[in-house]
Structures are given as C-alpha cells and as structure tokens.
Amino acid sequence: MSAINLTIDGQQVEVEQGSTILDAAQKVGVEIPTFCHDPELARLGACRICVVEVEKARALVAACSAPAGPDMVVHTDTDRVRKARNIILRLILANHSLECITCEKNGDCKLQDYCYQYGVESSDFVGAVKEVPLDDTNPFIVRDMNKCILCGRCVGRCQNIVGAGAIDFINRGFTSNVGTAFGDPLEDSSCVFCGVCVDVCPVGALSAKARLGKGRAWEVEQVETVCPYCATGCKVDLHVNEDDEIVDASADEEVGINQGKLCARGRFGWDFTRHEHRITKPMVKEDGVYVEIEWEEALEMVAERIQEVESNFGAEAIGGLASSRVTNEEIYLFQKLLRSLGSNNIDHLGRYRYSTSPQTSSVLFKSGVMTGDLQKINEADAVLLVNADISQSHPVLNYQLRSAASNGTRVFSVGVEEPDVSVPAERCLVSEVGKDQAVLNGIINVILEENLINGDAANDKATLEEIKKAVDGFTPKYVEDVTGVPATDIKEVARGYANAEQPMILFNTDTFRIGAGLKSVKAMLGLAAVAGMKGVPAGGVSFLQDYNNSLGATILGAVPNYLPNFQDVSEQSARDKFGKAWETEINAQPGLSLKQMIEEAKDGNIQCMYIMGEDPISGSEDPEGVKDALENLDFLVVQDIFLSETARYADIVLPSAAFAEKLGTYINQEGRVQLGTPALDLPGDAMTDFEIVAHLAFYLGLDWPVLFVGDVFGEIASLAPAFEGMSYVSLDKIKQDPSADSWQAILNDLDELAGQDEPQMETVEAADLTYLHAKGSMTSCLAEMKKQQV
Amino acid sequence: MSRDYQAVLEKFQGEQKELIPILQSVQEEFGYLPEDCFEKIAEYIGIPDSSVYGVATFYAQFHFSPRGKYIIRMCRGTACHVKGVSKAADKMRELLGIDVGETTSDYKFTYEEVACIGACGLAPVMMINDRTYGKLTPDKVEEIIESYKEPVEA
Numbered sequence: 001m002s003a004i005n006l007t008i009d010g011q012q013v014e015v016e017q018g019s020t021i022l023d024a025a026q027k028v029g030v031e032i033p034t035f036c037h038d039p040e041l042a043r044l045g046a047c048r049i050c051v052v053e054v055e056k057a058r059a060l061v062a063a064c065s066a067p068a069g070p071d072m073v074v075h076t077d078t079d080r081v082r083k084a085r086n087i088i089l090r091l092i093l094a095n096h097s098l099e100c101i102t103c104e105k106n107g108d109c110k111l112q113d114y115c116y117q118y119g120v121e122s123s124d125f126v127g128a129v130k131e132v133p134l135d136d137t138n139p140f141i142v143r144d145m146n147k148c149i150l151c152g153r154c155v156g157r158c159q160n161i162v163g164a165g166a167i168d169f170i171n172r173g174f175t176s177n178v179g180t181a182f183g184d185p186l187e188d189s190s191c192v193f194c195g196v197c198v199d200v201c202p203v204g205a206l207s208a209k210a211r212l213g214k215g216r217a218w219e220v221e222q223v224e225t226v227c228p229y230c231a232t233g234c235k236v237d238l239h240v241n242e243d244d245e246i247v248d249a250s251a252d253e254e255v256g257i258n259q260g261k262l263c264a265r266g267r268f269g270w271d272f273t274r275h276e277h278r279i280t281k282p283m284v285k286e287d288g289v290y291v292e293i294e295w296e297e298a299l300e301m302v303a304e305r306i307q308e309v310e311s312n313f314g315a316e317a318i319g320g321l322a323s324s325r326v327t328n329e330e331i332y333l334f335q336k337l338l339r340s341l342g343s344n345n346i347d348h349l350g351r352y353r354y355s356t357s358p359q360t361s362s363v364l365f366k367s368g369v370m371t372g373d374l375q376k377i378n379e380a381d382a383v384l385l386v387n388a389d390i391s392q393s394h395p396v397l398n399y400q401l402r403s404a405a406s407n408g409t410r411v412f413s414v415g416v417e418e419p420d421v422s423v424p425a426e427r428c429l430v431s432e433v434g435k436d437q438a439v440l441n442g443i444i445n446v447i448l449e450e451n452l453i454n455g456d457a458a459n460d461k462a463t464l465e466e467i468k469k470a471v472d473g474f475t476p477k478y479v480e481d482v483t484g485v486p487a488t489d490i491k492e493v494a495r496g497y498a499n500a501e502q503p504m505i506l507f508n509t510d511t512f513r514i515g516a517g518l519k520s521v522k523a524m525l526g527l528a529a530v531a532g533m534k535g536v537p538a539g540g541v542s543f544l545q546d547y548n549n550s551l552g553a554t555i556l557g558a559v560p561n562y563l564p565n566f567q568d569v570s571e572q573s574a575r576d577k578f579g580k581a582w583e584t585e586i587n588a589q590p591g592l593s594l595k596q597m598i599e600e601a602k603d604g605n606i607q608c609m610y611i612m613g614e615d616p617i618s619g620s621e622d623p624e625g626v627k628d629a630l631e632n633l634d635f636l637v638v639q640d641i642f643l644s645e646t647a648r649y650a651d652i653v654l655p656s657a658a659f660a661e662k663l664g665t666y667i668n669q670e671g672r673v674q675l676g677t678p679a680l681d682l683p684g685d686a687m688t689d690f691e692i693v694a695h696l697a698f699y700l701g702l703d704w705p706v707l708f709v710g711d712v713f714g715e716i717a718s719l720a721p722a723f724e725g726m727s728y729v730s731l732d733k734i735k736q737d738p739s740a741d742s743w744q745a746i747l748n749d750l751d752e753l754a755g756q757d758e759p760q761m762e763t764v765e766a767a768d769l770t771y772l773h774a775k776g777s778m779t780s781c782l783a784e785m786k787k788q789q790v
Numbered sequence: 791m792s793r794d795y796q797a798v799l800e801k802f803q804g805e806q807k808e809l810i811p812i813l814q815s816v817q818e819e820f821g822y823l824p825e826d827c828f829e830k831i832a833e834y835i836g837i838p839d840s841s842v843y844g845v846a847t848f849y850a851q852f853h854f855s856p857r858g859k860y861i862i863r864m865c866r867g868t869a870c871h872v873k874g875v876s877k878a879a880d881k882m883r884e885l886l887g888i889d890v891g892e893t894t895s896d897y898k899f900t901y902e903e904v905a906c907i908g909a910c911g912l913a914p915v916m917m918i919n920d921r922t923y924g925k926l927t928p929d930k931v932e933e934i935i936e937s938y939k940e941p942v943e944a
Contacts, residue, residue, distance in 0.1 A: 159838060159841070164838075165837070165838020165839075165840055165841065166838070166840055167840050168838065168840040168841045168843070168844035169844050169848075170840075170843060170844050170847050171847045171848065172847070172848045172849075176848075179840070180840050180843075181828055181829075181838075181839040181840045181842070181843035182825065182828075182843060189840065190838060190839070190840075
C-alpha cells in the first residue's frame with residue numbers, strides 16, 4: 001500500500017493510504033480533541049470538535065473522518081480552529097447542565113477538559129433545555145440523558161461490538177436522544193449490562209451505579225490485574241477508593257487480549273470482595289459451632305491432625321483439592337505440599353466440566369488443543385463455533401468475533417440451538433444433543449467429496465484415508481436424515497470453511513455436555529486436518545475453558561498423575577527431578593482423582609482432605625455423595641473466602657484472600673501467563689492461599705525456604721519447561737509440548753483415550769476417527785512425541 | 791391482543807433496506823404502529839428493536855397510538871396565517887375538545903397542524919383526510935364538523 005506524506009503543525013508524517021488526519025496527528029503526538037471518534041467503529045464525524053485547518057481547503061475539516069491526502073498541510077491549533085471549537089463547545093453547553101460539582105464524572109470528563117482548554121465557561125446560546133427522566137432502576141448503570149451530547153459511541157459499541165442492540169438514537173432534532181425501544185428502562189431492553197457504553201461515554205450521561213458518591217476520579221486508585229471470571233484472561237483496572245473498596249472497573253484500550261472491553265461480570269461483579277459474609281478469622285468447629293481462633297492455634301491443629309492421619313493410615317489417606325481460580329503459585333505450592341507429604345491425591349474441580357478422567361484433561365491441555373491464536377481472531381475469514389454460545393461463556397471474545405464479522409469474517413455454528421442473537425452466525429446447523437459429531441462428519445464428507453482439501457492432511461495420504469474411512473457414508477443427505485440439518489446448509493458451511501484462508505474452530509466445555517465429547521473434538525480436529533490447519537495464526541481448533549486458571553491448575557500439577565508441566569509421576573526421572581528440588585521422596589503411585597477420592601472417603605480409605613478455594617458440594621453433579629464422603633472424613637480443612645457449603649463440613653476453616661487481594665500469575669485459555677496484582681488489603685486476619693500453604697508447610701515440619709511469591713514463580717520456571725525463561729518482568733505464553741505443533745500428535749493422544757469420558761447420550765452411530773495406525777508422518781510424529789517426553 | 795403481522799411482512803424479503811416500506815405497510819394496515827410490531831419487524835429483518843424504534847421515531851409520518859377515522863390537517867402556513875386561520879383553528883380545537891396531535895376519545899377525529907398544504911389560493915385552508923376545505927371561518931368550521939357527525943364516506 002502506498003504511503004502518504006503530509007505535514008501536521010510543521011511536522012512531516014508518513015501514513016498509510018486510507019488513514020485519517022487524526023491518525024496522522026496521533027502518530028506524531030499532536031493531540032486533537034474528539035468526542036464521537038471511536039477507533040473500533042465506522043467513522044462518524046458527528047461532533048465536529050476535531051475540526052482542523054487544511055491549507056487550500058475551503059472550510060475546516062473533521063480530522064477524525066477526513067482522509068489524509070498527499071502533501072496536505074494541516075494546522076490543528078490556529079485561531080480559526082480554536083474559535084470553531086469554542087463555538088462547538090458553547091453549542092453543546094446550550095443544552096447541557098453545568099452540575100459539575102455533583103456530577104460523578106467530574107475530573108474525568110472530556111467536555112469539562114475541553115471547555116477548560118478552550119476557555120468556555122457557559123453558553124450564550126440560550127434556549128430550551130432537554131428534560132429527560134433519569135433511568136436508574138437497574139442495579140448497574142445510571143443513565144442521565146440530560147447530560148448526553150449525542151456522540152453516539154455507546155450506540156455504536158452496543159450495536160456493533162457487543163451486539164446487544166439495546167440502544168439507538170430515538171426521535172430527531174431537538175428531542176433526539178439515546179434510548180431503548182419505547183424509552184423502556186434498560187432492564188426491560190436487550191441490554192446485557194456489559195458496561196461498555198459507560199466506559200466510552202465522554203461525559204456524565206452514563207455512570208456505574210456502584211460508584212455514585214464513592215469517591216472522586218482523583219481519589220480513586222486504578223490497579224491493573226487479571227479478571228477472575230472466565231478463561232479469556234481480560235486485563236481489568238480495578239478502581240479502589242480511599243475506603244479500600246472496589247467502586248468501579250475499566251480496561252485499558254491498549255492492554256491485554258480485551259483491548260479496553262469488559263463483560264458484565266468483569267465490569268460490575270466486584271461487590272463480593274467486600275461482602276459482609278467474608279470470613280476473616282480462622283475457625284474451628286466445636287460441638288457443631290464455629291469458634292474463632294488465632295492463626296498459630298489453627299495451623300498447629302491442622303498440622304497435628306494431618307500428621308495423625310498420616311501416621312495412622314499413611315499419606316495416601318490424605319487428599320487435596322485445589323481450585324481452578326487461584327494463582328499458579330498457589331496451585332504449585334499446594335500440590336508440592338501434598339506430594340511432600342507423600343500423597344499424589346490431588347485434583348481440581350474445574351476439570352470436571354469436561355472430563356472425569358484426569359488423562360483426558362492432561363491430553364487436551366498437554367497437546368494444547370489451542371492451535372489458533374485468539375488474538376488474531378479478527379484475521380480469520382471463517383469461524384466455526386461448535387456447541388459454543390460464546391456470547392454467554394466468553395463475552396469479550398464474542399465482541400472480537402462481532403468486530404471480525406463486520407469486517408467480513410463468516411461465522412458458522414453447529415449446536416443444539418441457535419446461539420444468542422448477539423453471536424453473528426450467518427448459518428446455524430442445529431441438531432439434537434449429541435449429534436454434533438455427525439454434522440461435523442457431514443461437513444468433512446462434503447470437503448472430501450468436492451475435493452476442497454487444503455489443510456495439512458493434503459500431503460498426508462495415510463491420514464486422509466483414515467479420515468475418509470471415518471466419514472464414509474456421511475453424505476449430506478444421510479446427515480440430514482439422522483440429524484435434521486438441511487443438506488444444503490451442510491454444504492454451504494463446508495464450502496465456507498474450506499475456502500477460507502484462515503478458518504478457525506472454537507469449542508467450549510459445552511461440547512462435553514451437549515455434544516459427543518471427545519468424539520466431537522476428534523471430528524473437529526479431523527475437519528481442521530482436511531481444511532483448517534494451514535500454518536496460519538487464525539486457524540486450527542481452540543478449546544475455550546471455563547475458569548480463569550483452568551489451564552494453570554492442570555499444568556501446575558493439580559492432577560493426580562502428573563507433576564507440574566505434565567511430567568509423569570510414574571516415571572523415575574520426573575520423580576528424581578522434583579524430589580531433588582523439593583528435598584523429598586515423591587510417591588511413585590499416581591494418585592486418586594476427586595471422583596475416586598469421594599468414593600474412597602465413603603469407604604474410609606481417605607481420612608483427611610485439604611480443600612483450597614473450592615466448593616465440591618455445590619460444584620459437583622452428586623452433592624449428596626460428596627456430603628456423605630466429607631462427613632465420613634476424620635479431618636477436613638477448607639480455606640476459602642466465604643463459608644461455602646463445603647466449608648460448613650470442615651473441622652477447621654481458614655480465611656483466604658480474594659483475587660484482588662493477592663499477587664500471582666494465571667494462565668488464560670491460550671496459554672498466556674499474566675500477572676495479577678493486589679488492589680485491596682486483606683480483610684481482617686485473612687491470608688492469601690499462598691501464605692496459608694507456606695505457613696502450614698512450616699507447621700508440618702517441611703523445611704521450605706521462606707519465599708516471596710515471585711521466587712516460587714522462579715522455582716516453577718526452573719522445573720517446568722513450559723515456563724522457561726519467564727519471570728515476573730518477562731511473562732510470555734507458555735511453551736507447548738513441541739510435538740504438539742502438529743495436530744496429528746493431538747489426535748494420537750486422543751486415540752489413547754478411546755472409551756473414556758463417553759457422553760451419556762445417544763449419538764449417531766459413527767466410526768470413531770482413528771489415527772493410531774496411520775502411516776508416514778503420523779508414526780514418526782508419535783515416535784517424536786515419545787522421545788520428547790521428559 | 792396479539793396482532794398478526796405475517797400477512798404484511800411476507801410481502802417483503804426480510805432485508806434491512808426494507809425497514810421504512812415495512813413500517814409504512816404496517817401503518818397502512820393498522821392505522822398506526824402498534825407497540826408489538828417493533829419486535830416482529832426487528833426479528834424479520836435482523837436488526838435490534840431499538841433501531842426499528844429509532845427509525846420510526848425519526849420520521850414524522852409514523853404514529854404510535856391509534857388515530858381518528860378523520861385526520862384533520864389545519865394549514866398554519868404564511869398565507870393562511872395572514873388570512874386569519876388562527877380563529878378557525880381555535881374554533882376547531884374548541885369543537886373537538888382536543889389539542890394539536892390528539893385524537894378524540896371516540897377515535898373519530900385526529901387534529902394536526904401542518905406547515906403548508908400548498909393551496910394558498912384557498913387560504914385559510916384545511917384538509918380532512920383527502921378532502922380540501924378552503925376560505926375557512928369559525929362558522930364554516932362548525933358547519934363542516936357538523937357534516938361529519940353523520941356517517942359519511944370519506
């Protein structure tokens with residue numbers, strides 16, 4: 001693309017063709033005021049505050065929408081420009097209340113800033129003033145349309161990025177305002193309360209309710225951390241006031257995978273941190289009633305009881321349950337503690353959303369069923385969602401998908417229902433529960449039949465034959481008969497997917513709930529193999545997880561069979577490596593999964609459980625079974641931020657820290673390692689999970705050096721090759737198993753799981769894709785993988 | 791009461807560019823745009839209902855409540871003003887007991903004032919549905935309204 005040279009305030013600047021004058025000015029650091037400009041939306045040029053003087057142009061031009069032209073000479077701060085901006089501001093003020101003293105936006109308001117800059121005190125354009133009633137009946141957002149300057153950024157983002165379409169411009173002329181259909185309150189509209197509109201509002205028209213009266217902009221400190229909800233791993237700035245409360249949240253437009261966007265949970269879901277039910281002191285159960293005690297006493301008791309169980313029943317009678325929400329360092333330390341005691345009975349609950357067997361989760365993660373780069377989703381030209389309504393599970397990723405779709409990315413969906421309207425799917429293949437695999441097979445069949453093969457498998461005859469065999473008979477007609485999905489739709493999606501240069505497949509844990517589980521995953525990989533694996537960033541298959549640290553919990557060893565970084569506990573070399581580093585002897589026997597621990601606890605073989613930040617009673621499909629098991633334990637210690645249902649069964653409850661109160665890293669679904677920083681003080685006597693485990697280790701007589709959280713990260717980096725070379729100042733994406741670069745390795749791994757995690761539903765009878773016997777690159781790949789294993 | 795919009799909608803392809811013709815057809819069918827039509831239209835052409843409502847409220851031609859059988863458009867243009875339409879207009883409002891933009895409780899008349907109906911030679915002038923009445927005086931207004939009290943084919 002040819003470059004354009006122009007001059008802005010005397011500075012030469014070169015920009016790409018199609019750039020605006022504003023882009024050029026930003027490039028050389030010249031500031032131009034803007035209200036309506038939004039880099040992620042179509043150019044609007046509505047507010048005119050950005051007008052600049054261009055030599056030889058008849059009138060002033062709007063910098064945000066006027067294209068930069070060759071040899072243009074632009075002046076951004078002449079008398080003429082200043083005068084025009086002054087008039088524009090006075091026109092805006094003609095219909096804008098000057099209640100700055102009570103306005104929540106005071107100190108963080110563009111209108112206020114520009115009026116200050118251009119010397120506008122009030123308006124001399126006197127006339128009628130808008131009177132629109134306040135919309136504040138919902139718990140999150142207050143809309144005061146009397147302060148609205150009609151810049152339209154909220155409308156643009158709501159419709160084009162979030163896809164909720166709750167608001168638009170209503171009426172016209174003097175009475176025009178931003179509102180819902182019929183002027184209904186927000187909660188009666190299609191609003192999803194993501195707060196994106198609040199974040200882009202340049203004035204005080206939209207504000208977060210929780211913030212009202214809780215502190216001025218300059219009294220609120222913003223702390224960047226990682227959102228603790230889904231596995232997208234958004235960066236969020238928590239706004240903490242002088243009373244140590246989170247009063248608001250926002251995101252930086254230039255930071256992280258979310259680039260300034262948050263969903264409802266990440267935007268407003270913070271009040272739990274200062275909830276009155278937080279536990280703030282250790283408690284011991286005496287005659288069925290919890291009594292508060294001091295830490296020394298509590299830790300001593302816990303250590304004593306654990307040691308008692310150990311000497312009476314052996315270390316294998318002790319089980320540990322970690323959380324998929326706490327930090328890597330905490331998970332690592334927790335499993336180190338259990339393993340140092342001699343028990344490999346460690347698991348985490350988040351895993352059970354997609355698998356009951358620890359092998360499945362390890363294989364899915366070890367081989368990295370995340371072969372696409374989600375940050376490049378805007379470069380994909382086709383995206384296939386399988387059983388994934390990401391507007392619910394990963395809303396911010398859905399915003400990115402919507403942006404991509406408006407730029408031409410075709411979106412298709414396979415599932416049991418049409419996804420939410422905010423998902424921009426142009427064609428939805430809807431079938432019954434468990435029949436997704438058949439639909440996927442049908443898509444593969446069309447690609448093979450119409451010879452649209454252009455993925456990795458194009459050069460791998462043996463694999464191609466295997467895939468052909470597996471989808472044999474799955475003609476569009478047959479698939480229509482067994483699933484009800486129209487044959488024409490299957491063909492259209494197959495062609496759309498195969499003809500894309502960068503086609504992406506996304507699935508989440510719902511595939512294990514409403515889809516055919518691992519069989520579907522294999523079909524997705526098969527589909528990617530024939531037409532989706534092209535060595536491009538926005539290709540492949542990506543597994544979207546549920547929790548902020550689902551990946552961390554698995555990779556840091558909160559699984560019974562693997563030490564950190566999938567180093568097999570049954571292998572001598574792995575045990576030696578960790579045993580030496582931890583100065584302990586590691587049990588060679590793979591431990592019990594949570595499911596097994598529950599059964600063994602019922603039978604009296606597990607006597608003691610240590611649960612860190614998890615609530616298996618409310619999180620499990622069999623709460624009664626878990627209750628029976630917990631009741632049968634000799635000793636249960638739970639550390640949590642609330643007295644959860646599980647904690648109520650504990651002999652001792654230890655108060656721990658919420659995400660916003662601690663330092664540590666998390667791994668998002670793509671393998672991005674991100675640092676969460678503390679924004680709040682710990683409530684009462686609570687300690688972080690990290691501190692609790694470290695203290696407990698001391699009381700248990702384990703001779704661990706006193707370590708800072710960052711030191712433990714260093715220890716992880718030295719033992720887990722995936723973290724090699726990383727430190728708190730240089731965080732990166734974890735390195736995947738090198739053999740996992742190829743999808744064949746993943747399929748091989750999945751083959752080894754045949755028969756595990758079978759879905760509890762009727763699926764269409766179909767030959768399973770089997771790759772183990774494939775020849776050529778497959779076998780060499782398998783051999784390579786075995787060689788690579790530590 | 792749920793209205794059936796199917797008959798109106800199926801005359802269209804369901805494309806976004808058809809929004810205004812669809813709104814016009816619905817109004818033609820029902821006399822105004824009933825509240826439940828917005829969601830139906832929005833779904834049919836695949837845009838949010840807030841946008842359908844936004845477009846409808848932008849144009850003066852769309853109405854959101856039921857209107858009278860007879861729409862009275864009193865001309866408030868310059869020529870009519872000079873010729874004294876104010877008195878005729880006052881009389882009209884008095885007779886109907888309603889203000890500008892309102893509809894009588896029996897849904898017989900809706901009274902509107904418009905900028906100019908382009909019949910200045912007849913000033914002061916008004917239209918009732920498609921019929922034009924010129925050279926208005928308060929007395930003539932009364933006479934005309936009286937004539938509508940009986941069932942008349944408009």
